[in-house]
Amino acid sequence: MVQKPGNHRPTASSRRDALRGLPAVGAALASRPFSPVVRRHGAPLATALLRESLADLRADAAAGRLSRAEVRRRATTAHLARDVDGRANALLAPAPRVVVNATGVVIHTNLGRAPLSGAAAAALAASARCYVDLEYDLSRGRRGSRMTHIEPLVERMFPGCAALVVNNNAAAIMVCLRALARGREVILSRGELVEIGDSFRVPEILSASGARLREVGTTNRTRLADYEAALSSRTGSILKVHTSNFRIVGYTQATSVEQLAGLARRAGVPLVVDWGSGDLVDLGPLGIHDELPAKTILDHGADLVTFSGDKLLGGPQAGFVVGRRELVEKIRRDPLARVCRPDRMLVGAVRATLASYLTGRAFEEVPTLRMLALEPGEIDRRARRVEREVARATGAGRLLARVDGVSRTGGGSSPAGERPTRLLAVEAPDGDAAGLERRLRDGDPPVVARVKDGRLLLDLRTVLPEQDAVLAARLAAALGAERSRPRARRVRR
Numbered sequence: 009m010v011q012k013p014g015n016h017r018p019t020a021s022s023r024r025d026a027l028r029g030l031p032a033v034g035a036a037l038a039s040r041p042f043s044p045v046v047r048r049h050g051a052p053l054a055t056a057l058l059r060e061s062l063a064d065l066r067a068d069a070a071a072g073r074l075s076r077a078e079v080r081r082r083a084t085t086a087h088l089a090r091d092v093d094g095r096a097n098a099l100l101a102p103a104p105r106v107v108v109n110a111t112g113v114v115i116h117t118n119l120g121r122a123p124l125s126g127a128a129a130a131a132l133a134a135s136a137r138c139y140v141d142l143e144y145d146l147s148r149g150r151r152g153s154r155m156t157h158i159e160p161l162v163e164r165m166f167p168g169c170a171a172l173v174v175n176n177n178a179a180a181i182m183v184c185l186r187a188l189a190r191g192r193e194v195i196l197s198r199g200e201l202v203e204i205g206d207s208f209r210v211p212e213i214l215s216a217s218g219a220r221l222r223e224v225g226t227t228n229r230t231r232l233a234d235y236e237a238a239l240s241s242r243t244g245s246i247l248k249v250h251t252s253n254f255r256i257v258g259y260t261q262a263t264s265v266e267q268l269a270g271l272a273r274r275a276g277v278p279l280v281v282d283w284g285s286g287d288l289v290d291l292g293p294l295g296i297h298d299e300l301p302a303k304t305i306l307d308h309g310a311d312l313v314t315f316s317g318d319k320l321l322g323g324p325q326a327g328f329v330v331g332r333r334e335l336v337e338k339i340r341r342d343p344l345a346r347v348c349r350p351d352r353m354l355v356g357a358v359r360a361t362l363a364s365y366l367t368g369r370a371f372e373e374v375p376t377l378r379m380l381a382l383e384p385g386e387i388d389r390r391a392r393r394v395e396r397e398v399a400r401a402t403g404a405g406r407l408l409a410r411v412d413g414v415s416r417t418g419g420g421s422s423p424a425g426e427r428p429t430r431l432l433a434v435e436a437p438d439g440d441a442a443g444l445e446r447r448l449r450d451g452d453p454p455v456v457a458r459v460k461d462g463r464l465l466l467d468l469r470t471v472l473p474e475q476d477a478v479l480a481a482r483l484a485a486a487l488g489a490e491r492s493r494p495r496a497r498r499v500r501r
């Protein structure tokens with residue numbers, strides 16, 4: 009048992025005695041208990057971890073945190089071998105880990121945003137271990153461009169436009185502004201000086217691109233005349249940013265893309281629109297009305313539109329720049345475009361994702377869209393199956409209920425993006441819903457869910473259908489563990 013400092017105060021000499029019992033590194037590694045550990049993890053790593061383990065033990069002993077008997081027990085080669093094995097396993101375990109997302113937040117940035125379609129995952133895996141014709145024109149036997157794998161598809165979705173794909177949308181905006189407005193001014197409404205999420209702040213990206221911010225209007229109202237007054241020979245571009253994760257209500261006025269496009273054309277400066285989530289299809293049928301398709305933004309007269317690959321689009325992390333050919337060409341030649349170019353796996357996964365849209369099968373094949381399209385009735389049927397399974401396994405059916413709720417699109421997309429859903433609501437047998445949530449998160453695979461009003465809420469909208477069974481098993485185990493826990497432990501808390 010670890011003792012609190014101060015509980016046990018060995019004298020300096022007794023500490024020295026205890027430490028004298030520690031084995032030498034070489035002798036420990038050569039001992040029988042270490043042989044499988046060295047075989048599994050390799051001698052260099054086992055040696056380094058053993059040194060760390062011994063150093064920790066020495067520090068604990070020196071600080072008086074351990075009794076002499078405890079130091080002796082931990083200093084055995086059997087114990088040290090187990091400790092080193094544990095350290096190595098934690099260090100080498102595959103990560104990031106697969107989790108069950110039962111939060112109902114479809115584009116969950118902390119959980120990796122969009123899960124890929126089967127075709128996109130297969131394309132990614134196929135190119136991972138092989139050489140591919142990434143930049144090689146097989147018909148001519150000479151160097152090609154990696155964009156040739158994506159361009160023909162994008163051109164069909166955005167007729168007359170050229171496209172560039174980079175690593176993410178932040179990079180897409182940065183390379184646009186750098187290529188078009190470095191050393192010049194970018195006119196942007198004060199209502200669009202947004203922070204999208206951890207480390208993405210529009211003004212910072214803008215200044216990192218070398219362009220200068222020219223703020224216009226106010227937080228709640230920016231008129232066309234404000235933009236017009238800011239135009240000068242120093243203007244490099246007009247920028248419009250989708251305020252994707254918040255909404256200003258009340259006395260507001262924003263200037264539309266159409267109005268800005270007219271102004272930009274008259275002034276001869278490009279209009280760049282950061283369209284954030286960049287859906288490729290109309291999501292109106294899903295009740296999402298504030299997310300116009302990216303093509304509509306171009307139809308409204310934007311010269312360039314940028315968007316993410318892994319938000320509503322439902323592909324891998326990527327950033328798209330689509331629009332006027334001569335501008336895209338200019339951006340392509342910027343060194344920053346080279347710095348954030350997509351690798352071969354990304355190219356394959358983007359292409360496969362776009363293919364689902366071209367064939368009109370995005371709502372079946374692309375997981376984010378498939379999840380958003382799920383009707384509450386279907387979610388309820390799946391929740392009922394999980395409920396039955398858990399009730400059967402634990403006898404704790406009275407703790408489970410299905411209730412109405414809302415799922416969210418999330419991920420800095422569509423602040424109003426809520427969809428009606430059916431939740432599986434679970435009461436903890438001891439009333440400790442937070443404890444139940446923690447146990448679900450602790451296990452394998454971890455289940456991420458939320459607690460509200462003393463109940464654990466699971467939304468199966470964002471659970472992959474093939475994870476329903478494991479979700480039921482994890483929930484049953486978490487409830488079972490609670491029931492079988494001795495009462496004495498519980499009342500102490």
Ligand SMILES: *Cc1c(COP(=O)(O)O)cnc(C)c1O
Pocket residue numbers: 176177178179204208249250251252282283284285315316317318326327419420421
């Ligand atoms: C999400 C978002 C970004 C950042 O995109 P990443 O692909 O995460 O780099 C930029 N602008 C807007 C409006 C966004 O919603």
